[in-house]
Amino acid sequence: MLGRIEKRVISGERITPEEALALFESDDIFTIGRIASYVARKKNGDDVYFIQNHHINPTNICVNRCRFCAFSRSKGEEGAYEISINGIIRRLKRHRYIREVHIVGGLHPDWPFEYYLDILREVKRHLPHVHIKAFTAVEIDYFTRISGLSLRGVLMRLKEAGLDLIPGGGAEIFNKRVRKRICPEKIDGSRWLEVMEKAHRVGLRSNATMLYGHIESYRDRVDHLSRLRRLQDRTGGFQAFIPLAFHQLNTDMGGAGYVSGIDDLKTIAVSRIFLDNFQHIKAYWIMLGEKMAQLALNFGADDIDGTIIEERITHSAGATSGYRISKDELVNLIKKAGKRPVERDSFYNPLN
Numbered sequence: 001m002l003g004r005i006e007k008r009v010i011s012g013e014r015i016t017p018e019e020a021l022a023l024f025e026s027d028d029i030f031t032i033g034r035i036a037s038y039v040a041r042k043k044n045g046d047d048v049y050f051i052q053n054h055h056i057n058p059t060n061i062c063v064n065r066c067r068f069c070a071f072s073r074s075k076g077e078e079g080a081y082e083i084s085i086n087g088i089i090r091r092l093k094r095h096r097y098i099r100e101v102h103i104v105g106g107l108h109p110d111w112p113f114e115y116y117l118d119i120l121r122e123v124k125r126h127l128p129h130v131h132i133k134a135f136t137a138v139e140i141d142y143f144t145r146i147s148g149l150s151l152r153g154v155l156m157r158l159k160e161a162g163l164d165l166i167p168g169g170g171a172e173i174f175n176k177r178v179r180k181r182i183c184p185e186k187i188d189g190s191r192w193l194e195v196m197e198k199a200h201r202v203g204l205r206s207n208a209t210m211l212y213g214h215i216e217s218y219r220d221r222v223d224h225l226s227r228l229r230r231l232q233d234r235t236g237g238f239q240a241f242i243p244l245a246f247h248q249l250n251t252d253m254g255g256a257g258y259v260s261g262i263d264d265l266k267t268i269a270v271s272r273i274f275l276d277n278f279q280h281i282k283a284y285w286i287m288l289g290e291k292m293a294q295l296a297l298n299f300g301a302d303d304i305d306g307t308i309i310e311e312r313i314t315h316s317a318g319a320t321s322g323y324r325i326s327k328d329e330l331v332n333l334i335k336k337a338g339k340r341p342v343e344r345d346s347f348y349n350p351l352n
Helices: 004-010 018-023 029-044 085-093 113-126 137-147 151-163 175-181 189-201 217-237 261-274 290-296 326-336
Strands: 045-052 055-058 100-103 131-134 206-211 237-247 305-306 340-343
Touching: 004 018, 004 029, 004 290, 018 217, 018 261, 018 290, 029 045, 029 261, 045 151, 045 326, 055 085, 055 340, 085 113, 100 113, 113 131, 113 151, 137 189, 151 189, 175 290, 189 206, 189 217, 206 217, 217 237, 237 261, 261 290, 305 326, 326 340
Parallel strands: 045 305, 045 340, 055 100, 100 131, 206 237
Antiparallel strands: none
16 A cells, blocks of 8 residues: 555655555554655755744633643633733843744633734834744634624734734644544634635635644544645645644643654654645644654654744643754754755745
């Protein structure tokens, strides 16, 4: 089966969902990696992208309390926090060399939509050279509820306030059965896809994610990838796909355990092979750890994300990676994987 799939990929044919499932079920990780590396080289050569970015999580206070999330708190609960707009600006001004600020957080019960717009406006005013990647599809849906605006109206207001592109978070797994168990309060998969399609239609590009390694099956992963591929066929608005390994510490899903390194590599590789209409596959070092992310660069990934500087969501769930990494360390990781480091902006324009 793998030999036939490899021949089809080399000939430029699109593999089917059933073939993707066969890849997930195979134990031949080296053949899968070889096929994925072929696809990655065909798309991006030996280039591996990174960015100097800064993550900001303005609040962990959230009206949703998803089972898999170790980050969220209720208002007044121990550990709940809010960062003021001035506090956000102070953090960013310490790192003026950054090219992107990544802003995601909880669905705060008291903040009006205008407050989120003010965050964008102030970041753009103080750091006009920085691209703003902010607000997941879940947050954007929440904005429609607290503002009374249509989805298009919310997206246009965000764009006018300075939003440049949208991160891919909140996708989790699209399967309804799984989603009801891990995040029943969150928007469903169809709504996530609707938000992204509308964003692409108004000229906002985005990323896409998949949270794996909890209670989902391989078939659920393939279904998730298939829905992303179909939407990308329609809009072409996704820039990168980011598989996110589930971390279980401090969640209500403690029995799920941690994802194996083999599963990490296989998920990266199958994603690269199946998502033929995505230009980039990201090995998110915060989730994978620095060394596993480096290894993933030889299993189909061509982006290792960036400097990060201040990330709270994954670390709340027990991530063992660092909170930040320097540009020099990223360059070294990429070079030692036998790849060529390319510093980029938010839209994959090379800076060096």
